[in-house]
Amino acid sequence: MSELPISSPYRSTPDAPVPDQLRDQLSTQLNAAFTDGRIDGDDFRLRLDQLFAAHRMGELLPVVQGLPPLQTYADPAIVASAGGQPGELTQPRDASRLALVAGGVVVGAVLLIVILLLMLL
Template sequence: MSNLPISSKYRSQPSRPVDGAEREDLTRRLNDAFTAGGIDGDTYRTLLDELYAAQTLGELVPVVEHLPVKSTHDEPAMVQQHTRTAPGELAPAGMNANTATRIGMALGGLGLVLVLLLAVLL
């Protein structure tokens, strides 16, 4: 039994012919997995042989099962943000526009109080 989900094109359309773009994509993914150490040399050569011998998507199931899951979505911007803190540490509070406005209003109010105090004293 395959570990691929039934929605995978390799299981849902097993009789569909393999095209050149599919072979190129799987070759790149196999190369990446081999380079990253995810598969050994013998397995790599065996999977390449299976990849180029396959005529249908269903015949590619053993090849695809050895590859890391292919990302089918972009990473959310919130996850892509880089912080200078170590994982698990809180980031220092940043000054956003709202904070800057509050500080400006507080300083303006303080200045007004000082002007009024000076006017009363003089």
């Protein structure tokens, strides 16, 4: 019995032809599973053979069985890597811009106080 839900395309449309894009996607998934150590070399070769021999979606059930699902979302931009490695320090930010803004705020506050004092006198 398959652990995949009936809504899975491998079970819901078992007689549909296997699209080339899906074949490429599953090949990438199998390579990742093998690289990560989730499947051994013999299982990897067997699944690849089954993948490229399959003509119909239903024939892919043994290939996808037990593989983790594909990520169907992109990482949000706020957590996307800026190119560095974990634990690596980034370049310091330019403090001159912050100093200009802080100085402008202080000067503006002093001017506002002076104007208010002049209005009270």
